[in-house]
Amino acid sequence: MIRRLQKTAAKILLACIALGAMATASNVPSPAPNGVLYDEDRLLSAQEAEFLRALVTEVYLKTDVKIAAVLMNDSRTNETYAYAKEVANKWRLEGSDTKGILVYVSMKERSKHVIASEGFSTSYPNIDFKKIEQKALMPDFRVEKYGRGIVNFIWEISGEILAASGQTLSVNPDNLLADEPFPWQNYIFIGIVFAGLVVAFFYARPKKTRISSTKQAGFNGTFCNFENFNGGFKSR
Template sequence: MIINKLLIRLSFIVLLCLFAYDGGAQTVYKTVNDIPNPKVDRTGSVSNPDGILSEPETDSLNRLLTQLEQKQGVETAVVVIHNFNTDQDDFNFAVNLFKLWGIGRKKANNGLLLLVATDRKAYRFITGYGLEGLLPDADLKLIGEHQMVPAFKQGNYGEGVVNAITTISNYLNQPANHKELADLLAKSKQKIAWQLPAAISGLLIIILIWVLRVINKRKAITHKIKQAKKLSAYDIIATVIGVILFLGIIAIVIISGLNKFAWFKALPVQNVPWLVYDVSALIILTKYLGNLGIIRRQHQDDFNFNEAEKSYLKATWWCIVFSPPVIIVLLIEYIRLRNSAKRFTAIADAAGKSMIRVDRDVNREGKPYLSPGQRTEEKLDVYCYDIWVSASNDKEFKVIQNQGSSFGSHDVCPQCGFKTLKKAETEVLVHPTHTKEGEGKKVRHCEQCDYEELIKMVVIATLSQSNSSSSSDSGSSSSSDSGSYGGGDTGGGGAGGTW
């Protein structure tokens, strides 16, 4: 009985020790993203997540840092933790933390960071670009060795940090530093003139609307499109650019919204007109190509399309001023028009007289000159045919074959002889299930005749169960609000030491 009681007591003591050990486990911060930002948490300028500093020490430090910013114009952050990732040294960790939070004001770069890692027995000062002259590395090293190290050795971390910040405040308050501090404050308070960029951006938007209206009128629709024709290359390219532009804008808005629009806040106001110009240029390019697509679908006859396009290009070439990519379209179309000019030069009949070309916008089916197979080839854009009729003898005509834009999409059918044989495709004969395979055949069909070419029989795999429980654990990208401080930057100036 006594032994049992002793065992119970020993077990109880061991459990208490285990709980005590687990409760005393110290947090090791893997990345700078894990350090709480005091500005975001609205706790002042001191990050003390491990409770190393007492509450009175934290309050005293926050008052000192507020005075340092208000009187000397130095935005300071103090971080006191047990430890961080052992794979990183204190310098790189502190610099990355400084840049992540953006300590200091933009342009002034008047930020100061003090990082203390008690388990490492290391500290590190990091200064912004604007403070490198006021707080040289050597002076910060002396402050650390004389004001912090002695107190840290005794475990008085709050006392050491308060002494260091007080010394820095007194040092900056010296008359010799007043002028440089005043210039620094002037930079931090300097207001960016937004009126001119806003006016230029507004003017660009007005010009965009005007350009879109003008080029839309210049496409000169002479008649309604009588026959539905598949989208041309102009339509496809315009659609791709438009979709990319739209999705890009949506993505930027969503990502910026998740980051509290930090990207927009960080964008220099003088760069806004350039952003508006770039977006406007893409919109104009999209509309320009879209109009060419409409002109193309208006005219089945290639000669009529070329003439309409020439008129459009001549009336809208100036768009390159507002959308430089349009010049690429102009060059490509100029080369195409020059290369196709010979195609429309009149040919001679048997009597040596010039023949008349049939207008395919008027005679769309090419009757009675084209066979049904040739017309199918035209509908597939494999070939396009120019029809020339003698002016003196209407029974004499010539049909000239030209490669179409989809020439490689079909092959010659061995049965009818037209280039209307589709590429191989799989037809399902028996549909697969979740437990049984299906059957199919890989065949080629002719779009003119009933010819079918069997390539091989195929087995279709069973249906897979859809995994609806797939979790997209994207992980929490804990990015601190880089706008919580002023957006300052650093070149890595400062000093560090150990005790």
């Protein structure tokens, strides 16, 4: 009887492990359409994402090294390194015949991993990811500038890869320092909202007040209460 219970318990345990593995695998994000960036929490601004794509594209064209970043809110597992390896496999960044690097960050678990393929480690044995991480990533992460930290980290890695290959980067990082242009569509939206407020204010006033106001020489009222208006229009 005891042996039967032990066998049953063992089967249940194995089934739980298998189900857990399947759940983790199903939670692995599919490769991004551009094959470069999966940013679940939008940690990168539009400028940073565009710069990153240009950067890793140049590295790939010159060296065949594939670099990707997966930035997640919650990987739903405590085994984040194993999970990052699963992502690297699914994104085809692993293997002895592949020169691939995955930068993985999970916000909820506060974890970050750099997965380098066997092919990359063989081709670039002198690149020290820990050293680059302390120099380029951690200073920004400590002040919660995660997007900038990731971009700086990949920038430093890219520079070392090309230097080891006897080449240089042509992507210009100065564009990241400029403010993002305010989208012209936002001006149209602001105009529509403003016109709507004017119309609503005018027609909300009593009819007698509207008629008498036409006889006044000037506008002596107040337009809404802008002291309580905290909104704004921000572009990413």
